[in-house]
Amino acid sequence: MNLSHFRLIAAWATVAIFLIAGPGMVANPHPLVAVSLFVWLLGVVLWAAFGVVHEAEEVAERLGEPFGTLVLTLSIVIIEVALIAAVMLGTKGVPTLGRDTMFAVLMIVLNGVVGLGLLLGGLRFHQQSYNLQGASAYLSVIIPLTVIALVLPNFTTSTGTGTLSPVQAGFFSLFTVGLYGIFLWLQTGRHQGFFTATDDGAGGEIGLPLPHTHPEGGSTRTHVILLFANILPIIILSKSLAKLLDHGIAALGAPAALGGIIIAMIVFTPEGISALKAVAANQLTRAINLCLGAATSTLGLTVPAVLIIGLLTGQPVILGLSAANMVLLVVTLILNTLTFSGTRTTMLEGAVHLSLFFVFLVLIFSP
Numbered sequence: 001m002n003l004s005h006f007r008l009i010a011a012w013a014t015v016a017i018f019l020i021a022g023p024g025m026v027a028n029p030h031p032l033v034a035v036s037l038f039v040w041l042l043g044v045v046l047w048a049a050f051g052v053v054h055e056a057e058e059v060a061e062r063l064g065e066p067f068g069t070l071v072l073t074l075s076i077v078i079i080e081v082a083l084i085a086a087v088m089l090g091t092k093g094v095p096t097l098g099r100d101t102m103f104a105v106l107m108i109v110l111n112g113v114v115g116l117g118l119l120l121g122g123l124r125f126h127q128q129s130y131n132l133q134g135a136s137a138y139l140s141v142i143i144p145l146t147v148i149a150l151v152l153p154n155f156t157t158s159t160g161t162g163t164l165s166p167v168q169a170g171f172f173s174l175f176t177v178g179l180y181g182i183f184l185w186l187q188t189g190r191h192q193g194f195f196t197a198t199d200d201g202a203g204g205e206i207g208l209p210l211p212h213t214h215p216e217g218g219s220t221r222t223h224v225i226l227l228f229a230n231i232l233p234i235i236i237l238s239k240s241l242a243k244l245l246d247h248g249i250a251a252l253g254a255p256a257a258l259g260g261i262i263i264a265m266i267v268f269t270p271e272g273i274s275a276l277k278a279v280a281a282n283q284l285t286r287a288i289n290l291c292l293g294a295a296t297s298t299l300g301l302t303v304p305a306v307l308i309i310g311l312l313t314g315q316p317v318i319l320g321l322s323a324a325n326m327v328l329l330v331v332t333l334i335l336n337t338l339t340f341s342g343t344r345t346t347m348l349e350g351a352v353h354l355s356l357f358f359v360f361l362v363l364i365f366s367p
């Protein structure tokens with residue numbers, strides 16, 4: 001029995017336990033019991049998420065770029081939407097959860113992981129090259145989708161501040177999905193070369209072998225089935241995890257945004273580690289595909305999903321950011337545009353991105 005099999009057994013055994021006894025265990029538990037259950041569920045969900053990344057990478061070995069990265073980012077978005085939906089559909093609706101999660105993903109990805117990756121890459125390789133056309137394509141989609149989703153709702157007048165009317169929510173969802181669909185069509189079709197490593201003639205992106213370079217046994221179909229076998233336990237356990245998370249935040253009096261940050265960390269930690277491994281192997285294009293691809297898919301798919309859940313359930317969905325967070329978001333978008341405007345990166349860009357990430361962390365607890 002290998003690690004993948006043991007992980008699946010542990011995940012599905014936890015699913016069975018919580019399907020049978022879960023409602024009783026998570027209903028007003030003792031604080032110590034609640035902490036223990038949360039740690040247990042969080043560990044299983046994270047371990048299953050690493051399984052998702054592993055199987056997605058196996059598929060990537062067979063499909064090549066950019067299809068492999070696309071499979072991974074779409075899998076992560078499925079997990080993200082499931083966790084957000086579980087909290088939104090809980091007994092205590094959290095109208096800001098979708099906004100908080102998406103903003104946290106953007107800050108973690110565009111500042112935290114990008115900053116750490118460029119800093120470590122600069123320390124090891126001094127300068128790293130990447131495919132500029134791919135990064136520019138990602139940012140050309142990320143910028144308008146971010147502004148439409150997280151800034152524009154603060155300035156519409158049909159409803160209260162930070163929210164959208166049903167008509168706006170419906171049309172904005174269609175526009176968002178449509179733009180993301182066009183992007184995917186170009187990414188996997190005529191502009192596929194934008195998202196693969198190129199040699200710029202001055203050292204280029206040669207890259208070192210990643211720790212996992214040879215596919216495991218089994219067909220692509222087998223690994224796709226195993227991919228969904230790892231995703232399903234996360235979706236099933238998300239409701240219990242959401243209840244414990246909501247209970248813990250209320251008991252501790254923690255900021256409501258903390259729930260979105262925890263969800264963002266759950267869904268992006270495995271993918272972030274994959275991105276940092278790619279940077280360490282001097283494969284910056286793959287790392288950028290993972291980071292900017294995660295941000296693009298979060299905006300392109302999570303925003304419509306959150307809005308549709310709100311429309312179907314009648315729950316209010318607050319998307320507009322606070323004034324301070326809007327400033328941080330705009331600076332982040334400008335900084336990413338500057339960072340990925342040339343063909344090489346250095347430690348300086350990484351240090352600046354990390355500085356913004358630390359500002360984000362401070363603002364969570366001291367708005």
